[in-house]
Amino acid sequence: MLPLEKVLRDPIHDYIYIKHQVILDLINxxxxQRLRRIKQLGTTNYTFHSAEHSRFTHSVGVYEITRRICDLFARNYATKTQGDGGWDDNERLVALCAALLHDVGHGAYSHTFEHIFETDHEEMTRTIITSEDTQINAVLKQVAPDFPKKVASVIAKTYPNPQVVQMISSQIDADRMDYLLRDSYFTGANYGTFDLTRILRVMRPSKNGIVFEYSGMHAVEDYIxxxxxxxxQVYFHPVSRSMEVILGHLLKRAKDLYLAGKLPQDFAAELLRPFFEKDLTLANYLRLDDGILNTCFENWRTAKDPILSDLAQRFLDRQPLKSVRVTEKQTALLPKLAALVTNSGYDANYYTATNDSFNLPYALYDSKAKINLIQPNGELExxxxxxxxxxxxxxxELGDERFFFPKQMLGTPEEQQEIFQPYYQEFLQHIKNDRLI
Structure with missing residues (x-):
């Protein structure tokens, strides 16, 4: 324990209280610290301009919610006999460390980068925790030699105590509760607000994990x-997805040029070489953050390859692609639309995309993930x-599939006449006829 608790000031939780030396050491x-340089919401700041918060701020927020849950459980539901479903406060430290470190493996621009270079942030998180080459591993080993593996097993959802796992990974957990409140605050959207205080108040440990008092059902409904x-309204916004498409195509073009021996041999190529060649070390991975990639993109803005240069400019200067909603019946039309874009002078491989974004607000696919309410008589529903x-x-599943294409395909009448005839008119006719916009 710290001789005097430390606090971090936070716009969501007011104060984040740090009472263990190991937590402070992990933060340092x-x-x-690299998480300060990785945005929580990737390209969403191109739509909601104030969404500049980082994985760092989210991670300490998840830690704080987990700390409050542990305090509540220890105060009101401490175990009295083995197997009674109460909370054993000896689990506190592993829960707090797992909460703090749950996102430490996120890479630059997170999910888009993962898709292009086939990395897995959860696997990287476990590697960072268990690798003897990291400062995090050294800090955790000061608790116990096997403590890093315990923390990693919480991330992997294999830790034997389901209460600890479900605090951090379930359908209503510290991770989701923090990012909803935090993302709502920083985007300026109010959709993600809910009664966190009430939800924490009605949480209870049980033999199979965490349950909620029946009287708190409406607070849980509000959260869902x-x-x-x-x-x-926020995560699936078409403009944010468009910027993700451009980012993905930009990285793909750079990768294709590198493999063809045509990418300029500069610092950007050297930093990304391990990813291009799939010869990756943990040190390579940890060198990258959003700022490093943005510097690469700025360098590519003046590249001789016109596609690489144009995509870099579109990303840096916020020039999103246009998009239209696609239904299942209209899927057969997409190759035709892509061909028209190519005929208009754009390489469809880099200037068109189909992107589907769907989410299950509440799922029953996994019995361990269900949200259970406990009646006063102890029965679960x-x-x-x-x-x-x-x-x-x-x-x-709620969401949609969209087809992305250059804005110029919806250009001015002069552009239609001078550049895109006859392809432009056919493209526009297909879109209008099929009610895609």
């Missing part, structure tokens, strides 16, 4: 609907069985 490691709305509101969205 180079691997955790808030999550649904954040996905539909699954949330959707007693909540008509939650039942209405249970196991229903």
């Amino acid at each position: 490691t180079r691997e955790f 609907i808030s999550r649904l709305q954040m996905y539909q 699954e949330l959707s069985e007693v909540s008509p509101l939650v039942k209405a969205v249970t196991d229903k």
Whole structure:
């Protein structure tokens, strides 16, 4: 324990209290400090300009919510006999460390980068925790030689105590609760707000994990609907997805040029070489952050390759692609539209894309992930069985599929006549006829 608790000032949780030396030491490691340089929401700041918060701020927020849960459980539901389903406060430190470190493996621009270079942030998180080459591992080993493996097993959801796992990874956990509130605050959207205080108050440990008092059902409903709305209104916003498409195509073009021996041999190529060649070390991975990639993109702005240069400019200067919603019946039209874009002078491999974004507001696919309500008599009821509101969205994928294309395909009449005839008119006719916009 620290001789005097430390605090971090936070716009969501007011104060984040640090009471263990190991937590403070973990925050001060180079691997955790790197999270300051990785945006929590990737390209969303191109749509919601104030969404500049980092994985660092989110991670300490998840730690704080987990700390509050541990305090509540220790105060009200401490175990009295083995197997009674109460909270054993000896689990506190592993829970707090796992909460703090759950996102430490996220790479630059997170999910888009992962898709192009086939990395896995959860696997990287476990590697950072267990590798003897990291400062995080050295700090955790000061607790016990096997402590890093324990923390990593919480991330992997194999830790034997389901209460600890579900605090950090379930359908209503510290991770999701923090990012909904935090992302709502920093985007300026109010869709993600819910009564965190009430939800924490009605949480209880049980033999199989975590349950919620029946009297708190409406607070849990509010959380489920808030999550649904954040996905539909913020996380799936077409402009943010468009910028992700451009980012993905930009990295893909750089990779294709490198493999063809045509990428300029500069610092950008050297930093990304291990990813291009799939010869990756942990040190290579940890060198990258959003700022490093942005510097690479600025360098590529003046590249001789016109596609690389143009995509870099589009990303840096916020020039999103246009998009139209696609239904299942219209999927057969997409190759035709891509061909028209190519005929108009754009390489469809880099200037068109189909992107689908769907989310399950509440799912019953995994019995361990269900949200259970506990009655005063101790009986458990699954949330959707007693909540008509939650039942209405249970196991229903919500979202859409969109086709992305250059804005110039919807150009001015002069551009239509001079550049895109006859391809432009045919493209526009298809879109209008099929009600894609």
